[in-house]
Amino acid sequence: MASSGEELVKYITEKVVVYIEDPRSIKERRAAAKQPWSQKWFGMLPLSWSIWWSKWKRK
Template sequence: MAKKGEELVKYITERVVVYMETPKDVRKQNRQTREPWVLRWFGYVPYSILKWAQGIYKVSRAHEEAPPSSKG
């Protein structure tokens, strides 16, 4: 058990050192290129359904907000 604890401390220390040595702008760029959390947690099918639903909602809202056309 003690060996696993030492390995864990070593791993965490290495990760912290790498994080601290990485320039701030590189870390910020890495955060921006991450995929959405829904995609990481659930995959592409729920993500695509979500995007589809958002598109439908935007289209319906655009029709509601559009001024009535006067024909005639």
Template sequence: MASKTEDYIKYLTERVVAYMDTPPEVRKEQRILHKSTRMPWHVRWFGMIPLSIAIWWKRRRERKAQRQKTSPHDS
């Protein structure tokens, strides 16, 4: 058990030292890059459900518009 704790402390120390050694400009660029590449909040929180609902709703509107165009009552 003590070995795992020591290894973890060593890992954390290495990470902190690496963080402190990188210039602030590089850290800021990395932060901006990370934020730009992550998934939108609704996907991270709810998964694919919002996307599937959006696709369903769009198709529903398109079908409704298509039915209104080809309706025989438009004479």
């Protein structure tokens, strides 16, 4: 049990160190590559509405 906790701390520490050591230009590129929330959720909202409507229509 203790080893999984130690592995988790080691993994998080490695990720933080890599993030801190990255140059600013790489961080800016990574931030620019993220998908805007509107593109992500406007695909999910119509899907959820259609599922809800089909369930409501059956009743």
